[in-house]
Amino acid sequence: MRWFGKGGACKHAPYVFALFLAVAPAWAVQPDEMLADPALEARARTISHDIRCPVCQGETIDDSNAPIARDLRIIIRERLVAGDSDAQVVDYIVARYGEGVLFNPPAKGVNLVLWLAGPALLLAGIAVAVTAGRRRKGTEVTLSAEEEARLREILKE
Amino acid sequence: MIVELGHFALILALMVAVVQATLPMWGAHVGDRRLMALAGPAAGLQLLLIGGSFAALTWAFVVSDFSLAVVVSNSHTLKPMLYKVSGVWGNHEGSLLLWVLILAIYGAAVAAFGGGLPVRLKARVLAVQGLIGVAFMAFLLITSNPFWRLAMPPLDGEDLNPLLQDPGLAFHPPFLYLGYVGLSMAFSFAVAALIEGRVDAAWGRWVRPWTLAAWIFLTIGIALGSWWAYYELGWGGFWFWDPVENASFMPWLLAAALLHSSIVVEKRESLKAWTILLAIMAFGFSLIGTFIVRSGVITSVHAFANDPERGIFILMILGFFTGGALMLFAARAGAMEARGVFALVSRESALVANNILLSVAALVVFIGTIWPLVGQMLLGRDLSVGEPFFNAAFTPFMVALALILPPGAMLAWKRGSIGRSLRGLLPVLVLSVALGCLAFAMQTGQSALGPVGLALGAWVVFGALADLWARTGRGEISGRLARLTRLPRADWGKATAHLGLGVTIFAVAAMHSWKVEDIRVVRLGESFPLGAYEVRLDRVDEVQGPNYTSTMGRMTVTKGGALVAVLKPEKRIYPVAGMPTTEAAIDFGFTRDLYLVLGDRQKDGGWAVRSYIEPFANWLWGGALLMALGGGLSLSDRRYRVAAGARRVPVGVPAE
Numbered sequence: 001m002r003w004f005g006k007g008g009a010c011k012h013a014p015y016v017f018a019l020f021l022a023v024a025p026a027w028a029v030q031p032d033e034m035l036a037d038p039a040l041e042a043r044a045r046t047i048s049h050d051i052r053c054p055v056c057q058g059e060t061i062d063d064s065n066a067p068i069a070r071d072l073r074i075i076i077r078e079r080l081v082a083g084d085s086d087a088q089v090v091d092y093i094v095a096r097y098g099e100g101v102l103f104n105p106p107a108k109g110v111n112l113v114l115w116l117a118g119p120a121l122l123l124a125g126i127a128v129a130v131t132a133g134r135r136r137k138g139t140e141v142t143l144s145a146e147e148e149a150r151l152r153e154i155l156k157e
Numbered sequence: 158m159i160v161e162l163g164h165f166a167l168i169l170a171l172m173v174a175v176v177q178a179t180l181p182m183w184g185a186h187v188g189d190r191r192l193m194a195l196a197g198p199a200a201g202l203q204l205l206l207i208g209g210s211f212a213a214l215t216w217a218f219v220v221s222d223f224s225l226a227v228v229v230s231n232s233h234t235l236k237p238m239l240y241k242v243s244g245v246w247g248n249h250e251g252s253l254l255l256w257v258l259i260l261a262i263y264g265a266a267v268a269a270f271g272g273g274l275p276v277r278l279k280a281r282v283l284a285v286q287g288l289i290g291v292a293f294m295a296f297l298l299i300t301s302n303p304f305w306r307l308a309m310p311p312l313d314g315e316d317l318n319p320l321l322q323d324p325g326l327a328f329h330p331p332f333l334y335l336g337y338v339g340l341s342m343a344f345s346f347a348v349a350a351l352i353e354g355r356v357d358a359a360w361g362r363w364v365r366p367w368t369l370a371a372w373i374f375l376t377i378g379i380a381l382g383s384w385w386a387y388y389e390l391g392w393g394g395f396w397f398w399d400p401v402e403n404a405s406f407m408p409w410l411l412a413a414a415l416l417h418s419s420i421v422v423e424k425r426e427s428l429k430a431w432t433i434l435l436a437i438m439a440f441g442f443s444l445i446g447t448f449i450v451r452s453g454v455i456t457s458v459h460a461f462a463n464d465p466e467r468g469i470f471i472l473m474i475l476g477f478f479t480g481g482a483l484m485l486f487a488a489r490a491g492a493m494e495a496r497g498v499f500a501l502v503s504r505e506s507a508l509v510a511n512n513i514l515l516s517v518a519a520l521v522v523f524i525g526t527i528w529p530l531v532g533q534m535l536l537g538r539d540l541s542v543g544e545p546f547f548n549a550a551f552t553p554f555m556v557a558l559a560l561i562l563p564p565g566a567m568l569a570w571k572r573g574s575i576g577r578s579l580r581g582l583l584p585v586l587v588l589s590v591a592l593g594c595l596a597f598a599m600q601t602g603q604s605a606l607g608p609v610g611l612a613l614g615a616w617v618v619f620g621a622l623a624d625l626w627a628r629t630g631r632g633e634i635s636g637r638l639a640r641l642t643r644l645p646r647a648d649w650g651k652a653t654a655h656l657g658l659g660v661t662i663f664a665v666a667a668m669h670s671w672k673v674e675d676i677r678v679v680r681l682g683e684s685f686p687l688g689a690y691e692v693r694l695d696r697v698d699e700v701q702g703p704n705y706t707s708t709m710g711r712m713t714v715t716k717g718g719a720l721v722a723v724l725k726p727e728k729r730i731y732p733v734a735g736m737p738t739t740e741a742a743i744d745f746g747f748t749r750d751l752y753l754v755l756g757d758r759q760k761d762g763g764w765a766v767r768s769y770i771e772p773f774a775n776w777l778w779g780g781a782l783l784m785a786l787g788g789g790l791s792l793s794d795r796r797y798r799v800a801a802g803a804r805r806v807p808v809g810v811p812a813e
Contacts, residue, residue: 028392029676030676030756030765031676031677031678031759031765032678032759034676049544049545050543050545052541052543058397058399058400058541058543060543060544063392063394098539099538099539099540100538100539100540100541101541102541103541103542103543103544103545103546104543104545104546104549105528105540105541105542105546110532110536110538111540114524114525114528114542114546115546115550117520117521117524118517118518118520118521118524118550118551118553118554121517121520121521122513122514122517122554125513125516125517126513129509129510129513133499133501133506
């Protein structure tokens with residue numbers, strides 16, 4: 001248990017495990033939480049897919065069965081019913097629980113490093129490959145005039 | 158007594174590994190053949206000792222010897238035998254013992270089948286393997302000894318986590334380890350070549366089968382884990398971008414890159430330094446993966462504080478091997494001069510592009526995985542990175558890879574023509590775009606992800622078939638068909654693996670975009686619609702299992718009045734571990750899975766029910782299987798078998 005038990009550490013879940021994920025056998029979104037309006041409910045689901053359960057590691061509130069995740073899901077729905085936009089709902093939660101709940105860190109500030117790392121590395125890789133290719137061509141062995149004459153001789157024989 | 162023998166054998170194996178790591182290396186340096194010849198027997202002896210040690214631990218699990226701490230915390234007398242055995246590696250200590258056992262198997266395999274290797278290279282490879290063995294056995298014995306006895310043995314054990322009592326998971330860790338540790342072979346060959354200061358086509362030919370084998374095992378291991386998550390966790394997800402999943406995915410990506418670059422070394426004697434670097438990185442990421450899983454530093458910071466000893470030990474191993482190899486690389490890489498030159502448009506360049514895309518993708522996964530750690534330690538901020546980031550940042554690389562794959566695979570070596578390779582692919586292009594458009598027309602108002610995925614998958618699948626067909630040359634169809642059957646297995650392997658990738662790409666896109674979900678309260682006897690199906694909850698019963706009690710629903714699925722399936726989703730409680738689990742009931746189908754989950758009883762007497770239609774789910778595992786199968790076909794190609802075995806046999810005598 002020790003190995004598998006390490007990561008999950010969702011204190012409020014009745015059990016703890018993380019083999020390669022910290023997801024309890026999910027019984028997350030309950031029927032009684034759901035909104036009658038399918039459009040609003042769909043928006044709520046989309047938002048809750050990107051919000052991390054504050055007491056769990058690596059689990060969205062959509063998947064978590066921790067009580068606080070349930071509270072957050074209900075808050076999202078209340079805000080949506082009150083007429084908030086998706087961005088307002090997210091801001092509302094971030095204002096109360098911190099930026100750590102965002103599974104999709106916004107591409108600004110220091111997070112730009114995270115977002116731009118891929119494209120930057122790609123460009124660097126291409127640059128290195130092209131330079132190495134050039135250098136390789138430069139080292140291509142060419143025969144001296146003397147060698148070429150000798151080659152012609154051999155070919156004639 | 159048997160346990161003590163196992164313990165003793167492990168200590169002895171560590172001693173043997175010390176000998177294997179030092180004397181042959183010294184022998185190779187001073188040219189002493191007797192010292193070099195020590196490596197082979199040492200590797201064999203190590204396998205024998207670690208094998209004995211592993212058998213002793215297995216025996217302790219099988220007979221439920223509760224005087225051992227690991228057995229107490231991971232087993233129970235009532236547990237089925239399969240899970241008693243899989244419990245051996247279902248915990249930190251035992252899984253590390255499996256790790257070193259697999260390391261010893263690989264080492265012994267080099268000793269046994271590496272007869273054709275130059276003596277010096279073989280001694281150095283085995284010495285590096287021995288050194289890795291020393292590090293991990295020391296780690297095992299010092300921080301995580303599985304043979305620890307308890308002074309007061311309890312009457313019964315604490316049981317294995319019930320979620321792990323599953324056939325899919327019983328074999329998931331061994332496969333992953335075969336992959337992780339398999340990459341140590343490429344690493345050892347790379348370090349040996351750096352010490353030697355020489356890389357040639359033969360080196361590429363020796364490294365390739367080991368890398369290929371490691372990659373196949375990783376593919377199977379990851380697929381098994383993903384499949385387990387899909388059916389066991391009860392909501393039909395198959396990939397979560399969790400750090401521990403990423404830990405296995407990064408080496409897989411790098412192994413795939415290494416696989417392709419070693420082809421260039423072997424066939425064209427180019428990209429040598431890069432291939433060495435990749436081999437170091439691939440194993441480095443295996444170690445990073447081990448570190449992430451073992452220390453818990455990323456999933457949970459508390460676990461790291463609880464157990465700093467283990468995390469720091471692995472970090473030291475990681476630093477020593479990766480750092481040491483990279484320093485050696487910096488000093489010696491200049492000596493690896495390339496022989497083959499190639500034009501910008503050539504198979505070599507296409508493989509370079511493959512390598513750049515795969516390694517950058519792996520690095521993106523890496524940065525996303527450690528970003529929360531960076532935020533916490535360097536920036537003092539609580540940052541999370543999850544699925545939305547990985548989907549957005551990782552997917553473009555895979556799309557680019559899929560786009561260049563078919564034309565790249567058909568380019569000629571050294572100097573190719575894009576025009577020519579695209580001309581052969583024109584029908585494929587038309588077909589895949591048409592399929593994508595068809596899918597777009599058939600779905601109503603959904604995202605373009607599904608159709609794009611279909612087009613991309615079809616492009617790769619049919620591109621692989623077109624490549625295979627093009628290999629048969631020109632002429633009559635009957636002649637080409639005959640030649641098709643005579644193509645080398647490596648060609649078939651290449652086509653099969655690429656085809657598998659295409660199928661996987663399609664399945665991932667399909668499952669992301671066409672999944673149907675329904676959550677509701679259902680009373681007994683009530684039905685509800687699910688897509689084109691009708692689902693009825695017939696009964697809910699209490700059932701007693703061998704080591705659990707179960708609440709089992711009975712649900713009938715019909716389509717247009719015709720019976721499709723009777724499914725029995727369960728909720729189980731394992732009293733010993735005190736854990737509930739959800740057992741989804743799945744009707745597996747060719748184009749869709751029906752996935753039903755029973756939830757809690759509601760106050761009004763109804764039951765919460767979750768149901769899903771998972772489109773093309775089986776194609777995902779099918780695609781992974783095809784990739785592994787393709788690897789296997791390539792591995793069985795006689796050219797590599799002969800080269801890997803490389804006994805210089807006289808012509809006419811079958812090798813092996």
